[in-house]
Amino acid sequence: MDATAVETEIQRVGQALADAFPSKRGHPLKAIDDRAMDAAARDAELRAALFRFVDVVPACRSLDDLAAHLAGFLENVHTQPPPLRAAMRMSDTKAGRKALGAAGAAGVRHMAHRFIVGEDPAAALPTLERLWREGIAASVDLLGEATVTAAEADRYGARCAEALDTLADAYADMEERPLLEADALGALPRANLSVKVSALTPLLRPEAPARGQRDAAPRLRELLRRAARLGAHLHIDMESLDSREAILELVLDLLSQPEFASGPSAGVVLQAYLRDSPQTLDTILDWARSSERRHPLVVRLVKGAYWDHEVVEARQHGWNVPVFERKAACDANFEELTTRLLEAQPLVRVAIASHNLRSVSHAVARNRLLGGRDDDIEYQVLRGLGDDLGHALAANGLRVRAYCPVGDLVAGMAYLVRRLLENTANESFLHDQAAGVPLAQLLAAPGTET
Amino acid sequence: MSLTLPPFANEPVLELRRATERAKLAVGLGELVLPIRVPVSIGRDRRAGEELVSTDPGRPERIVALAARATPEDAGAAVAAACDAFPSWAATPVDDRAAALLRAADWMRERRAALAALAVRECAKPWAEADADVCEAIDFLEFYARGALQLAAGAPLLQVAGERNELHYAPRGVCAVIAPWNFPLAIPTGMTAAALATGNTVVLKPAEQAPGCGLRVVEALRAGGVPAGAIALLPGEGDAGAALARHPDVATIAFTGSGPVGLELLRTAADVAPGARQLTRVVAEMGGKNCIIVDSDADLDETIPAIVESAFGYAGQKCSAAARVLVHEALHDTLVERLAGAVEGLEVGPADAFDTDVPPVIEQAAQQRVQRYTAMAAEWGQLAVSRAQDVPAEGWYVAPVLATHLPPDSPVLRDEIFGPLLTVEAVRDVDEACDRVDELSVALTGGLFSRNPRTVRRVIARSPVGNLYVNRSTTGAMVGRQPFGGNRLSGTGTKAGGHDYLLHFVEPRVVTENTVRHGLVV
Numbered sequence: 001m002d003a004t005a006v007e008t009e010i011q012r013v014g015q016a017l018a019d020a021f022p023s024k025r026g027h028p029l030k031a032i033d034d035r036a037m038d039a040a041a042r043d044a045e046l047r048a049a050l051f052r053f054v055d056v057v058p059a060c061r062s063l064d065d066l067a068a069h070l071a072g073f074l075e076n077v078h079t080q081p082p083p084l085r086a087a088m089r090m091s092d093t094k095a096g097r098k099a100l101g102a103a104g105a106a107g108v109r110h111m112a113h114r115f116i117v118g119e120d121p122a123a124a125l126p127t128l129e130r131l132w133r134e135g136i137a138a139s140v141d142l143l144g145e146a147t148v149t150a151a152e153a154d155r156y157g158a159r160c161a162e163a164l165d166t167l168a169d170a171y172a173d174m175e176e177r178p179l180l181e182a183d184a185l186g187a188l189p190r191a192n193l194s195v196k197v198s199a200l201t202p203l204l205r206p207e208a209p210a211r212g213q214r215d216a217a218p219r220l221r222e223l224l225r226r227a228a229r230l231g232a233h234l235h236i237d238m239e240s241l242d243s244r245e246a247i248l249e250l251v252l253d254l255l256s257q258p259e260f261a262s263g264p265s266a267g268v269v270l271q272a273y274l275r276d277s278p279q280t281l282d283t284i285l286d287w288a289r290s291s292e293r294r295h296p297l298v299v300r301l302v303k304g305a306y307w308d309h310e311v312v313e314a315r316q317h318g319w320n321v322p323v324f325e326r327k328a329a330c331d332a333n334f335e336e337l338t339t340r341l342l343e344a345q346p347l348v349r350v351a352i353a354s355h356n357l358r359s360v361s362h363a364v365a366r367n368r369l370l371g372g373r374d375d376d377i378e379y380q381v382l383r384g385l386g387d388d389l390g391h392a393l394a395a396n397g398l399r400v401r402a403y404c405p406v407g408d409l410v411a412g413m414a415y416l417v418r419r420l421l422e423n424t425a426n427e428s429f430l431h432d433q434a435a436g437v438p439l440a441q442l443l444a445a446p447g448t449e450t
Numbered sequence: 451m452s453l454t455l456p457p458f459a460n461e462p463v464l465e466l467r468r469a470t471e472r473a474k475l476a477v478g479l480g481e482l483v484l485p486i487r488v489p490v491s492i493g494r495d496r497r498a499g500e501e502l503v504s505t506d507p508g509r510p511e512r513i514v515a516l517a518a519r520a521t522p523e524d525a526g527a528a529v530a531a532a533c534d535a536f537p538s539w540a541a542t543p544v545d546d547r548a549a550a551l552l553r554a555a556d557w558m559r560e561r562r563a564a565l566a567a568l569a570v571r572e573c574a575k576p577w578a579e580a581d582a583d584v585c586e587a588i589d590f591l592e593f594y595a596r597g598a599l600q601l602a603a604g605a606p607l608l609q610v611a612g613e614r615n616e617l618h619y620a621p622r623g624v625c626a627v628i629a630p631w632n633f634p635l636a637i638p639t640g641m642t643a644a645a646l647a648t649g650n651t652v653v654l655k656p657a658e659q660a661p662g663c664g665l666r667v668v669e670a671l672r673a674g675g676v677p678a679g680a681i682a683l684l685p686g687e688g689d690a691g692a693a694l695a696r697h698p699d700v701a702t703i704a705f706t707g708s709g710p711v712g713l714e715l716l717r718t719a720a721d722v723a724p725g726a727r728q729l730t731r732v733v734a735e736m737g738g739k740n741c742i743i744v745d746s747d748a749d750l751d752e753t754i755p756a757i758v759e760s761a762f763g764y765a766g767q768k769c770s771a772a773a774r775v776l777v778h779e780a781l782h783d784t785l786v787e788r789l790a791g792a793v794e795g796l797e798v799g800p801a802d803a804f805d806t807d808v809p810p811v812i813e814q815a816a817q818q819r820v821q822r823y824t825a826m827a828a829e830w831g832q833l834a835v836s837r838a839q840d841v842p843a844e845g846w847y848v849a850p851v852l853a854t855h856l857p858p859d860s861p862v863l864r865d866e867i868f869g870p871l872l873t874v875e876a877v878r879d880v881d882e883a884c885d886r887v888d889e890l891s892v893a894l895t896g897g898l899f900s901r902n903p904r905t906v907r908r909v910i911a912r913s914p915v916g917n918l919y920v921n922r923s924t925t926g927a928m929v930g931r932q933p934f935g936g937n938r939l940s941g942t943g944t945k946a947g948g949h950d951y952l953l954h955f956v957e958p959r960v961v962t963e964n965t966v967r968h969g970l971v972v
Contacts (some may be wrong), residue, residue, distance in 0.1 A: 055749070216536065
């Protein structure tokens with residue numbers, strides 16, 4: 001394919017998307033409305049202090065306790081901006097600690113509400129309905145504490161089953177949104193739930209994948225059956241590399257079983273930051289070729305959310321780092337995988353989950369030049385971070401799904417911290433966008449940015 | 451010094467999350483030929499025998515090694531031979547000694563799967579732990595080779611006109627290495643390598659449960675170029691070890707094992723034997739009763755898996771294993787409920803199955819000991835997990851136990867049980883937890899889970915243990931990263947895998963030369 005034609009089309013698509021950003025500030029982080037985040041992105045110590053505070057908030061037993069933690073973190077920040085010095089002074093008195101604790105807790109709750117749509121699926125329905133009216137579908141993700149016992153795995157399974165019921169019920173009454181409900185390959189379920197295998201079993205062991213598979217299989221099978229009965233889509237999230245083999249094998253194996261030949265619609269995740277993700281895609285496509293399922297497997301292409309974890313784990317063990325360490329290499333791989341996925345259609349359905357305007361524009365442009373229809377691809381954004389991009393995509397007539405975490409503050413904290421860390425990283429696309437990097441540079445091919 | 455080496459780096463463990471790596475280990479096990487015959491090996495002499503038998507703890511009828519059983523006379527002969535070999539090995543340039551250790555490391559690297567497989571069979575080390583044991587053995591060789599090169603430079607002294615001052619380190623002589631079975635390759639290799647690197651000769655007595663692994667250590671060193679006379683192998687039991695310890699020509703005893711044996715060695719060494727020309731130095735690593743403190747702000751999602759790993763990895767048979775959890779009363783019930791659920795999910799099974807979380811304990815006596823303490827815990831406290839029936843009938847299996855509500859004076863809270871038995875106690879606050887840790891006469895490892903930096907600092911200041919781990923598991927010390935060893939009655943305060951470890955194997959000698967002749971500095 002003519003590279004120049006692709007680049008030209010990417011520029012065109014990217015410009016159209018940028019023009020459609022609802023807020024001309026075009027800055028999702030500004031939406032968090034927290035100057036602390038800007039400061040955090042600039043100062044590593046402050047960033048560490050804030051994230052450690054956010055992380056511990058749900059475990060604190062009183063406002064006093066909260067304030068003591070906040071002060072403990074802040075005293076490790078060497079260059080304290082004036083508001084921090086004021087906070088440290090407040091922590092010296094009991095009344096001051098109470099006020100500081102209350103302010104800290106309120107700030108964290110405020111941030112959490114940007115990312116987490118409700119305490120449970122029922123509470124999330126107003127938001128999901130509003131999104132649907134605005135032309136945006138959703139995939140609900142149930143946040144929870146880590147699963148370390150069988151009882152916890154059972155509880156998570158039951159919560160997922162209940163969520164499927166709630167979602168199927170609620171979405172049945174919503175008005176028609178043709179773009180969100182069908183593509184060239186057929187109907188698309190309205191209700192959509194993302195689940196984590198690590199929550200469906202306490203027995204995921206990196207060196208013994210079969211063990212976690214055996215334990216998670218009955219619970220996942222029940223959810224697939226229920227999704228099939230309700231006509232809902234079940235998406236199985238990917239987590240760290242430690243569990244990739246267990247999760248992918250388990251899902252493909254279950255979906256191969258005759259009882260699931262006609263449903264439900266289901267999907268997996270491909271993480272472009274993994275160096276060996278092209279081989280993982282081979283595995284997925286080989287499976288899809290031999291599969292006789294009615295619903296093509298949905299492959300959600302993401303960058304991957306466990307970058308720090310993967311790097312740290314590899315360095316501590318002396319292993320080759322399994323993820324790309326240069327952003328440009330990762331972005332280039334994302335585009336190569338996008339192209340391969342598009343070329344593999346209709347074997348699989350393609351979902352592009354990225355907040356990187358270049359990656360998204362590339363998918364749109366590449367598909368058009370391959371002769372595809374715009375609705376061949378679903379674009380996915382994260383609630384709270386990709387809201388503006390989601391609306392811009394919808395305004396351009398593209399199919400958008402928002403990934404909507406649901407859960408209480410305790411359960412949501414790990415998710416929240418990950419999102420915050422991910423998006424204050426200096427290499428983050430959102431960080432560049434927030435810093436006012438010109439559009440042409442944001443849309444430049446990976447590795448060619450100046 | 452002409453030998454220059456790249457900086458030390460830990461030997462990477464296998465990436466067992468990848469199927470291809472797991473397959474390598476399975477091949478290693480398939481190629482393992484048993485039983486291994488282990489002679490008493492002194493210099494060029496080898497005396498075969500079958501009196502000492504090591505078996506697979508998971509299948510006791512499977513014989514892993516048939517060893518000669520060293521007698522006290524063998525011990526005497528071995529020390530005599532090591533004495534004879536000492537002058538020549540001590541005079542061997544440090545570069546050559548270091549190079550021999552590095553070649554021994556290479557020998558082990560080429561046989562990683564086979565060595566791990568032997569540890570799986572002889573000591574029921576599960577795969578990941580067996581592989582880590584081989585890596586740690588390699589690390590010790592690499593680390594102490596570098597350390598010896600550095601030590602050979604001596605230490606700087608103040609110099610004044612007219613005199614030349616020098617401090618250099620000389621080897622002490624014959625070192626008796628008395629090794630345990632729980633790190634059957636790493637620990638004998640480490641103690642032996644430290645002694646050899648610094649120019650001592652060694653008589654190695656491996657644990658009676660692990661003569662096969664001991665043989666491999668000696669083979670590696672000899673294949674690397676350590677002269678046969680400089681390293682003797684003495685498979686045997688307590689009497690052989692005792693004979694070594696009281697031998698007047700043993701200059702250093704390097705011991706890792708139980709408290710009672712260690713204290714006996716210290717007593718023996720302190721009693722200067724008639725005819726002895728040197729004080730015997732003892733480097734001893736003994737047991738612990740390791741506590742993990744959990745404050746009210748701990749993240750249980752992280753804490754529980756870390757506690758499980760610390761207490762039940764290798765069936766609790768690491769000196770660093772956690773035995774007691776001291777948890778803030780506000781979290782006690784939640785922690786016990788979740789921890790019990792996690793323990794119930796542990797798979798008890800053979801060491802060679804990747805699925806296994808808790809392998810069998812080393813021998814029948816250990817099984818009975820754990821059962822005895824379990825019964826005691828059930829009588830005086832409560833068992834939060836009880837699944838005694840749920841283990842394989844053959845082999846030295848015991849079910850993992852979680853016990854609560856024990857009286858403070860219970861032996862279950864005091865004695866080192868060395869098995870998969872963990873207790874939980876509620877405390878008012880972290881200070882009370884520190885008080886309970888402080889009451890103990892042992893101080894090897896400790897753990898703390900807290901997200902408050904001030905609490906962390908407070909506990910660090912009060913903690914007597916040799917190795918304190920904050921917000922992580924208490925096991926898995928790495929050479930060069932977590933120098934390992936305990937305080938109080940847990941050991942002599944020496945740190946294996948640390949920069950000052952080699953100093954225990956040498957004696958400093960200072961030479962001052964007058965450089966003034968006829969009033970002139972020449």
